[in-house]
Amino acid sequence: MRKSHPIRRVVLATAATVSGVVLLLTLKPASDPASASAAGAAPQQTAAAQESPQGGAQGAGSGTVTGDAARTQYGAVQVRLTVSGGRITEAEAVQAPKGGTSDQKTALAVPRLNQAAVAAQSARIDSVSGATYTSNGYKQSLQSALDKVKAADSAPASPAAPSSGAAQTTSRTLTGEAAQTPYGPVQVRITVTDGKITEAEAVQAPKGGTSDQKTALAVPRLNQAAVAAQSAQIDSVSGATYTSNGYKQSLQSALDQTGG
Amino acid sequence: MAAVHERRTARAAPPASRRSPALPLLALLWAGAAAVIALWWTDTGSVIGAAGWLTGAGRIAGLLCGYACAVLVGLMARVPVLEVRIGSDRVARWHAMAGRYTVCLLVAHVVLILAGYAAQDHASLVRETVTVVLDYPEMLKATAGGALLCAVGVASARAVRRRTSYEFWYYLHLLTYAAVFLAFFHQLALGDDFAGKPAATAAWYALYLGVAALVGWYRILAPVRLNLRHRLRVESVHREAPGVYSVVVRGRRLDELGVRPGQFFRWRFLGAGLGRTSTPYSLSAPPHGDLLRITVKALGGHSAAVPLLRPGTRVWAEGPYGSLTADRRTAHRSLLIAGGVGITPLRALFETLPGDVTLLYRARTAEDLALGGELEAIARRRGAAVRYALNGADGARPALTAGALRAAFPGLAGHDIYLCGPQGFAEDVYAQLRAAGVPDRRIHHESFEL
Secondary structure (H helix, E strand, O other), rough: OOOHHHHHHHHHHHHHHHHHHHHHHHHHHOHHHHHHHHHHHHHHHHHHHHHHHOOOOOOOOOEEOOOOEEEEEEEEEEEEEEEEOOOOEEEEEOOOOOOOHHHHHHHHHHHHHHHHHHHHHOOOOOOOOOOOHHHHHHHHHHHHHHHHHHHHHHHOOOOOOOOOOOOOOEEEEEEEOEEEEEOOEEEEEEEEOOOOOEEEEEEEEOOOOOOHHHHHHHHHHHHHHHHHHOOOOOOOOOOOOOHHHHHHHHHHHHHHHOOO | HHHHHHHHHHHHHOOOOOOHHHHHHHHHHHHOOOOOOOOHHOOOOOOHHHHHHHHHHHHHHHHHHHHHHHHHHOEEEEHHHHHHHHHHHHHHHHHHHHHHHHHHHHHHHHHHHHHHHHHHHHOOHHHHHHHHHHOOHHHHHHHHHHHHHHHHHHHHOOOHHHHHHHHHHHHHHHHHHHHHHHHHHHHHHHOOOOOOHHHHHHHHHHHHHHHHHHHHHHHHHHHHHOOOOOOOOEEEEEEOOEEEEEEEEEEHHHHHHHOOOOOEEEEEEEOOOEEEEEEEEEEOOOEEEEEEEEEEEOOOOOOOHHHHHHOEEEEEEEEEEEEOOOOHHOOEEEEEEHHHHHHHHHHHHHHHHEEEEEEEEEEOOOOOOOOOOHHHHHHHHHHOOEEEEEEOOOOOOOOOHHHHHHHHHHOHOEEEEEEOHHHHHHHHHHHHHHHOOHHHHHEEEEEOOO
């Protein structure tokens, strides 16, 4: 019965809600601690990816093996296995789709896939429903990791043996650190033969929305430019500046590894 | 004199009025909203860039909207403690207020999430919308549900509500159950705060299933049980005043209903073209043996058909509801102020309210006074006073001003006021009573104006 003031109420409710939400959002950190730590962990991961499969010297088949990154519609999936005594003792995803609804699908699917991989000791695991793309990418990367385990086990224990198997020329692949860009990570893998870059490719590049087109446009050019320049001093592809800069950064980190 | 009176009042002090559970309930509802925000807070690591802001705000809006939907349905579940202790009218006003807010949250959620995802994917808003609606799991259903909720919100807006029939509004409102059901699954399938979080998911299920249980029990099973048990039928229809009719309804075991004077039922008269809508009418007398009586002003629509009811017509009733009862009493003396057909609940209270009771009855002419004979009889029996406020011979309206009320009813501010009448009348009288120094907590009123 008290006199109602609809306008006053609307203004108050709106102001309270908007300022409350803005306050909540402001109180959250504006940079991602998870990605920062992931970036910090990246060298280790890439080092592991380097040593285990390429070095292939773990006679007893123990250590970590990282599979190739598998592209999915929502981003790359890359699996790392810890192998001990020829058995998979641990599986984890080094990369998985991020952003939007992908976050929660990844959170949902990856732990299950990890378990399934250890349980099955093979890539014949069930997909997680609702995360089919991620599951398929996972299985693909898992298979490639398993292939590497097999290759390493069967290969002669020669430290120089590359994954290609041919020992005539010293050819090896080096993967740079993943460079974070606002649109997603960029990670470059180069093949170095006799000290020269013979091939460059992006293991990871921004995906989704308009990023697909930009990646399709920029990455082949950047690959060519890297081989041509034999260094990270290459021109950015206009219209894909972030991707180009990320590419150059990751390329540089791969090149840094050739020296060492 | 006043001192003597005060002492007497103190000695014969009525039992302290039962505390309304309104405040604890409101606190609980707000705590729920806070818990929902806390869920977002604990699950969110960081908010990065414009996309992060938009998506974050959209998620908060979505979570609150999902929570509010459950609360809205729960408020309208006709839970007795809400209907009787807090008051159907007050709960309905909360529902209307929260409903408007919820529709705003829904719109904000949709816009912010789509804008956030579009910014994240560097896609156009249109393209992102198509992707989200068509490709994301459960989103087709959720889109349909959201559209329905918006339609209900628009139809309930005052401007639209006035131009549409009650039936249209009512049946559209029933669709909200479908809308809430449709929208439920995308919350769990896509909500960042639920995926892979069994505790949060379980709490959300508990909230929605709890509300569904309340609706199933109190809106469906309880009325079915009531009507099977009491088997109500129209006994007779009487004319009380021009356009005002009393309907007497006979049923079995009515004492088990626990009706208190001042309460109402929602009525459907089956097979008289009145079965499709249920309308609240107050009991105009305390239940008497196997008989209940309502008094209705034939205004149009539903109520216009009431005089044509045949004895024997089956009646479907839900109730009793309403908090305008003796429980609200805080003082020894009460003043009942009725405007027109607002006399109905006050007639029942006039007979039964303990303490000193005075009735002020406002009507246009003496002919328009319904139940006049009964009121006089009750007044004689309990030694209470009835005053009438009628238009003068020249059609002049009586002045129910603060001064006039204070002069007519000494010690007005110490009375409990029970007020019932048309909205405009009730608002005027309320303002005058407040001006005359009656505190708000002493003015008991039921208004179905949202």
